[in-house]
Each structure stands twice: as structure tokens, then as C-alpha cells.
Amino acid sequence: MTPADGAFVAALCARRAGLEVDPVKVYLLESRLAPVARREGFGSAAELLQAIRDRDEERLAWAVVEAMTHPETSFFRDPEVFAALRDQVLPELARGRQGQPVRIWCAACGSGQEVYSLAMMLADAPLGGAPVEFFASDINSRLLEKAQSGLYTQFEVQRGLPARLLVRHFEKRDEMFVISPRIRQMVRWRRVNLAEDITRLGRFEMVLCRNVMTQLTDAAQPVVMKSLVSAVRQGGALVMGAEETVSAALGVSAGAAPGLYTRVAALRAAA
Amino acid sequence: MKTCLLVDDSRVIRKVARRILEDLGFDVAEAGDGAEALAWCRAMMPDAILLDWNMPVMGGLDFLKRLRQEPGGSIPKVVFCSVENDLDRIREALDGGADEFIMKPFDGEIMASKLAAAGCVA
Numbered sequence: 001m002t003p004a005d006g007a008f009v010a011a012l013c014a015r016r017a018g019l020e021v022d023p024v025k026v027y028l029l030e031s032r033l034a035p036v037a038r039r040e041g042f043g044s045a046a047e048l049l050q051a052i053r054d055r056d057e058e059r060l061a062w063a064v065v066e067a068m069t070h071p072e073t074s075f076f077r078d079p080e081v082f083a084a085l086r087d088q089v090l091p092e093l094a095r096g097r098q099g100q101p102v103r104i105w106c107a108a109c110g111s112g113q114e115v116y117s118l119a120m121m122l123a124d125a126p127l128g129g130a131p132v133e134f135f136a137s138d139i140n141s142r143l144l145e146k147a148q149s150g151l152y153t154q155f156e157v158q159r160g161l162p163a164r165l166l167v168r169h170f171e172k173r174d175e176m177f178v179i180s181p182r183i184r185q186m187v188r189w190r191r192v193n194l195a196e197d198i199t200r201l202g203r204f205e206m207v208l209c210r211n212v213m214t215q216l217t218d219a220a221q222p223v224v225m226k227s228l229v230s231a232v233r234q235g236g237a238l239v240m241g242a243e244e245t246v247s248a249a250l251g252v253s254a255g256a257a258p259g260l261y262t263r264v265a266a267l268r269a270a271a
Numbered sequence: 272m273k274t275c276l277l278v279d280d281s282r283v284i285r286k287v288a289r290r291i292l293e294d295l296g297f298d299v300a301e302a303g304d305g306a307e308a309l310a311w312c313r314a315m316m317p318d319a320i321l322l323d324w325n326m327p328v329m330g331g332l333d334f335l336k337r338l339r340q341e342p343g344g345s346i347p348k349v350v351f352c353s354v355e356n357d358l359d360r361i362r363e364a365l366d367g368g369a370d371e372f373i374m375k376p377f378d379g380e381i382m383a384s385k386l387a388a389a390g391c392v393a
Contacts, residue, residue, distance in 0.1 A: 074384075154356060154374050158381045162388050163372035167362045 001030045001046050008049055009033070009064060016065045017139055018195035018220025032067045039063075066140040070215060071110025075160035076117045077210070078242055084257040085206075086121055089237050093205045094130035096235055101131040105201070107194060107209040107228065109136035112147030112187075113160070114208060116179055119186045120169050135204070137192035148189050150179035194224045203233040210259065211241035226250065232263040272298045273391065274315075278308040278331065279323040279352070284375075288321060288352070291379045295392055305329030309337060316343045319391040321373075324353035324364070332367050339368045348389040352377065 006023035013019035021029070033045035040060060042048040052060050076082050093102050106115040115136040122132055138144045157166055157177045170177045192198060194212070209228050213221055229250045232238050240246060242258040251265040275297040279285050289299050300317065302308035306329040308320070320338075324331040331351060338344045351364045352373040361372045370389035373381060386392045 155378075155381070158374060158377070158385070160384055163361055163369075163385075164365060166372075167358050167365065170358065172356070172358055 001026050005049050013065050013068050014217050018216045020217045021068050036063050036067050069140050075113045081257050088256050094127035101133045103133045103204045104206045105204040106136040108212045109138050111143050119183045134187040136187050137190045139193050141191050150184045151176050198227050206237040207232050208239040213244045236263050273318040274298045275319040276300050276317040277321045278302045280326040291382045305334030317347050320347045320349045321352050324355050335368050348391045350389050
């Protein structure tokens with residue numbers, strides 16, 4: 001791959017998904033694109049990119065964009081956030097719903113560890129009988145497929161997942177571990193590009209989008225942030241990465257743990 | 272400094288695990304089987320024990336059950352570290368008094384996260 005190839009990939013990712021890709025680290029891009037090229041029957045990453053330039057094929061272009069996302073691969077990432085959700089945020093949201101379902105959206109679910117962590121947590125400590133609906137989405141359809149299958153390697157189930165939850169919620173299938181149908185059936189899946197209009201998805205009591213902002217371009221960040229806040233019902237919760245801050249001007253107030261926000265006011269229309 | 276007793280009949284595993292445990296800030300002692308480990312614990316109870324399952328003389332689960340009967344034997348956090356990856360066996364280990372379970376092969380990240388889950392490291 002040449003520096004021009006690097007610039008091409010960066011432009012493609014920025015345009016399609018608002019993804020920030022450093023065009024200078026060509027070797028890094030190449031290592032991520034080589035498996036895509038192989039899968040699609042090309043001799044090299046450079047050949048794959050040339051084919052996208054020549055044929056303008058949607059599917060190939062998206063395969064490149066998808067390969068550039070960095071999904072979360074640990075269960076219960078930042079355990080203190082999960083504890084705050086379990087002990088404070090979710091019980092409060094459930095009370096406010098008065099028997100109506102609490103709708104939770106994991107906006108960048110990757111291979112499913114975050115949404116399954118929440119689902120296991122609520123299966124073990126239900127919200128006083130309040131129904132919960134989980135929605136999970138990602139831009140990467142291959143990851144989404146893996147998430148939906150609930151299949152994890154031995155390495156994957158040892159990242160952040162306590163052994164007690166492993167034996168309670170998983171079964172062994174050959175050398176892999178599969179999450180129980182009971183947990184898997186709690187989640188509905190959909191491919192979503194956060195850089196596009198997401199108002200059709202409706203409103204949620206809680207939206208999680210952790211450690212995604214840092215992967216977006218400066219231009220995409222405020223747009224995506226605003227969409228995410230809009231997707232949270234008033235009084236609902238927005239959960240960002242511990243290092244990610246949301247401006248109070250968007251109508252949120254900071255909550256019990258780093259990255260936790262409550263939507264306090266309707267979003268003011270931009271002047 | 273927290274102490275960790277590393278119990279495994281493989282010298283290679285002990286060498287690898289010792290390096291990781293020392294990097295995590297543990298003072299490490301070693302034992303080659305459960306009987307040796309029990310003798311260690313009677314002399315000085317460690318804060319954490321990393322425990323293999325299948326060993327000569329006395330295996331990991333036998334050791335664990337005896338340990339929990341000893342005076343002060345409920346104090347150490349015990350993390351199994353075994354090639355066993357059958358969920359029934361893992362359940363058996365947890366029911367037998369283990370705090371966590373590592374399936375071999377492991378890496379430093381898994382070891383750190385399991386010790387954290389067991390409450391041995393921050």
C-alpha cells in the first residue's frame with residue numbers, strides 16, 4: 001500500500017462513517033485490510049482498494065470501513081459503571097416507567113460483550129419485575145453477526161467475565177462457549193451507522209455509547225453526540241466512556257460515575 | 272506487599288506465572304503439589320493462591336477443601352489455574368471454595384483481571 005492508498009482509506013472512512021483513520025500509519029491499515037482482501041479474493045490490500053476505486057462497489061467499500069473500527073472486547077468493562085447502573089441508574093429509570101418497559105440501547109455493541117453483560121446483570125438482579133428491552137447495534141455487520149451468535153472463544157470469556165457468571169450463563173460447544181438462549185433472546189439487533197440520521201430508532205431510557213467518540217473525526221463528533229442525546233428520553237441516562245465528556249449545553253447533567261449523564265432538558269434547536 | 276502462593280507441578284508454568292504475579296506486585300512463593308502448599312499455608316497464610324488442578328501427591332481441589340478447614344484458611348483468595356475447561360468442573364471448583372478460575376492457556380491480562388475479580392488486586 002502507498003501513502004495515497006492510506007489517504008484514500010482515511011477519506012472513505014470519514015465520509016461513510018465519520019471514522020477517524022490516521023492515513024500515515026500505512027502498515028497498520030495494511031494489517032487490518034489484508035484479511036479483508038484475502039476474504040474477498042484479492043491478492044493484496046492494495047488490489048482491494050484499487051477495485052473499490054474502479055468499480056465503486058458498495059459492499060467492498062463497507063468491508064474496508066468496518067475493518068477500521070475498534071470494538072470493545074471485554075465483558076463488564078469498567079465494573080464501577082455497571083455497579084452504578086445496577087444500584088442507582090436502572091432502579092430509578094424503572095420506577096419512572098411505572099411498569100412500562102425500560103428500553104436500553106447499546107449503540108456500538110461490537111461483538112456483544114457490553115449488552116450481554118447488562119443482560120446477565122439484570123437476569124441475576126431484576127428491576128423489581130420491571131420489563132427491560134435491549135437493543136444492540138453496530139456499524140460492523142460481521143461483528144453484529146458474531147454478537148448475535150453469542151459464541152465466544154476461551155480467551156474471550158476470560159476477559160472481564162467472572163467465572164460464576166460463566167458457569168451460570170454459558171454452555172460449552174466444542175472449544176467455544178455460547179451464551180444461554182435465555183440471555184440471547186433478551187436482545188434485538190440491528191446494523192446502525194451513527195453518522196446517519198438515527199431518529200427513526202425512537203427514544204430510549206438508556207443509551208450506551210462508550211469509547212466511540214474518540215474514534216470519530218472532529219467533524220463527526222458533535223453530530224453523533226447530538227443524535228445520541230436526542231435518542232435519550234428526558235430523565236433518561238446516557239453512558240459514555242469514562243474519558244468522554246458531554247457538554248451541559250446539550251441538556252445533560254453529569255451522574256454517579258465518570259461517563260454517566262442524565263438528560264435533563266429537551267435539546268434546544270440550534271440557533 | 273501481598274503474598275501469592277503459586278501451586279503447580281510444572282516448572283515452566285511456575286516460571287511464567289511468577290513473572291506475571293511479580294509484575295502485579297506480589298511476593299511469590301512456590302509449591303509443586305497440594306501437600307507442599309498446605310505445609311506453606313500452615314507456616315504462613317498467603318493473601319492469594321494460584322492453584323493448579325491436577326498434581327501428584329495432592330491435587331488442587333483436595334488441597335482447597337483442606338485449606339478451608341484450617342485456622343485462617345478462609346482468608347486467602349484462591350484462583351484455580353487449570354487446563355480444565357469443562358463448566359461442570361469449574362462449578363465444582365467454585366463450590367469447593369475457589370474465588371475465581373483461569374483456564375489455561377492464559378496471558379497477563381487474563382491473570383490480572385481474574386485476580387482483580389477475586390479481590391486480590393485493585
